[in-house]
Amino acid sequence: MTRITATYDIETPSGIAHAAAVLAGEQSTGTFVRLASETDELRERSGARVESVTLTGASKTPSLPSRKTGEKYERGLVTISWPIGNFGTSLPTLMSTLAGNLFELAELSAIRLIDVDLPEQFARDHPGPQFGAEGTRTFMGDHKGPLIGTIIKPSIGFTPEETADLVKILVTAGIDFIKDDELQANGPDCPFQDRLNAVMRVINDHADRTGKKVLYAVNISDEIDQMWRNLDAMDRTGATCAMVCVNSVGLTGLRAVRDRSKALIHGHRAGWGLLSRSPDIGIDFGVMQKLWRLAGADHLHVNGLANKFTESDDTVARAARSVQQPISNNGGPAHIAMPVYSSGQTVWQVDPARKLLGNDDFIYCAGGGIMSHPGGVADGVKSLRGAAEAARLGVPLEEFAAPNSPLRKAIETFQKPNLTLSNL
Incomplete structure (x- = not known):
């Protein structure tokens, strides 16, 4: 299935791999607890995937105010992908997915969306510049x-x-x-x-x-x-x-x-x-x-x-x-x-x-x-x-x-x- 891929620069007191998983879950099929209806088949079909995690550094203090704290705050690049079936080529829904509630997650003491790779369907379904x-x-x-x-x-x-x-x-x-x-x-x-x-x-x-x-x-x-x-x-x-x-x-x-x-x-x-x-x-x-x-x-x-x-x-x-x-x-x-x-x-x-x-x-x-x-x-x-x-x-x-x-x-x-x- 065609997927949309986005890369984030994040910081977290919870461990970068864990924070990436929380981000992917929050922005697709998951929530703060595991649901009985969130079956393996449903996650395979509609869940976001963590495609890569790269640690780039760590600090002793958070970059942004953070409710969750830790002994260190890991920094790194994470790449997440979503199946296009979640939102089609709707730009408002894409925006809600790429840049929605994830900015508020307590596991993240910094998060910046730095890249998105869109499949050709987006370019074909939207008019683009007229002139x-x-x-x-x-x-x-x-x-x-x-x-x-x-x-x-x-x-x-x-x-x-x-x-x-x-x-x-x-x-x-x-x-x-x-x-x-x-x-x-x-x-x-x-x-x-x-x-x-x-x-x-x-x-x-x-x-x-x-x-x-x-x-x-x-x-x-x-x-x-x-x-x-x-x-x-x-x-x-x-x-x-x-x-x-x-x-x-x-x-x-x-x-x-x-x-x-x-x-x-x-x-x-x-x-x-x-x-x-x-x-x-x-x-x-x-x-x-x-x-x-x-x-x-x-x-x-x-x-x-x-x-x-x-x-x-x-x-x-x-x-x-x-x-x-x-x-x-x-x-x-x-x-x-x-x-x-x-x-x-x-x-x-x-x-x-x-x-x-x-x-x-x-x-x-x-x-x-x-x-x-x-x-x-x-x-x-x-x-x-x-x-x-x-x-x-x-x-x-x-x-x-x-x-x-x-x-x-x-x-x-x-x-x-x-x-x-x-x-x-």
């Missing part, structure tokens, strides 16, 4: 190179008209992509419909004059029925990119948008640190991005190199690469998505961002890296285009930048970050 990188370029009129993007800032406080005024500056400057901040959705001070109408008038007028349709990722995150109404409003105005806060609306909400949308789905991972920041509890991005892609995200945020947050450059590199890898190692549709770099990005990170992917299929969002350019917003955009061209040609920034050019001024303005990538 991906190729479709994103098509929406823009066969755009070449990475998309240079930015975020509406300040995040909150603009009226719809003030938002449109900023968008006009940005599209005139030559930007490719503009997104709402995750904090701006449908508040009474900047209602969704009014903001959408005002911004799309600017974008459509610009497209009529120049032939370039700038992508505006308008934040539709809301209740499902309201998100559907937002999609209908987007269709009426010619908007082509819906931003969804994937942690806020959940897998079911994201899939509901995918099933209704004629537009790109821009997946923002706001709240990601809750799942990722601690090494002792949570879920790796490599796991969640598979589920978000299965549910239909075309774009996924992966943080940025030398970012303002806590993730290391190697973590960001793994995240960016992961969304361009097939969902399943066992076949089925690949469901490739487009990584979105964001957070403290300037001209300096474009080349390493491109190198670690080996292609231009990414969105590069810079806020201050564009708007704080000494020559203004237009020169900020031009400087990033210059950095992207230097990266494509394999020429160092300092050699490529002409004297007094926007790229040269950006090099002189923004401090070169100390990147800590272990390899490219």
Whole structure:
């Protein structure tokens, strides 16, 4: 029978082999006592199996508060598998199985879900990204190179008209992509419909004059029925990119948008640190991005190199690469998505961002890296285009930048970050 396999990094005062068995039982046929109805045949058919246990260390104190205590706390990697017959290819039930009550088990003083291997049925049964990188370029009129993007800032406080005024500056400057901040959705001070109408008038007028349709990722995150109404409003105005806060609306909400949308789905991972920041509890991005892609995200945020947050450059590199890898190692549709770099990005990170992917299929969002350019917003955009061209040609920034050019001024303005990538 086809099985789903997941790997966890766990810590326990109860012995790692015992804790692995408790985990497998709790997340399938078992409970805190042996049931008469839990027959050998039932466990063979529906029970989770411990596939491997690898001890990696031990400590005298628990990493997380733990009701159960011991003289030592063993740490290790455990791999568990489940028969697909337990949940089919349902993403919500899969999530409840992989990341449900096991995080609360008293036998575990640390637990982190670090990998999942899905059979091809998941890739075949779920729609995945509707457009991906190729479709994103098509929406823009066969755009070449990475998309240079930015975020509406300040995040909150603009009226719809003030938002449109900023968008006009940005599209005139030559930007490719503009997104709402995750904090701006449908508040009474900047209602969704009014903001959408005002911004799309600017974008459509610009497209009529120049032939370039700038992508505006308008934040539709809301209740499902309201998100559907937002999609209908987007269709009426010619908007082509819906931003969804994937942690806020959940897998079911994201899939509901995918099933209704004629537009790109821009997946923002706001709240990601809750799942990722601690090494002792949570879920790796490599796991969640598979589920978000299965549910239909075309774009996924992966943080940025030398970012303002806590993730290391190697973590960001793994995240960016992961969304361009097939969902399943066992076949089925690949469901490739487009990584979105964001957070403290300037001209300096474009080349390493491109190198670690080996292609231009990414969105590069810079806020201050564009708007704080000494020559203004237009020169900020031009400087990033210059950095992207230097990266494509394999020429160092300092050699490529002409004297007094926007790229040269950006090099002189923004401090070169100390990147800590272990390899490219």
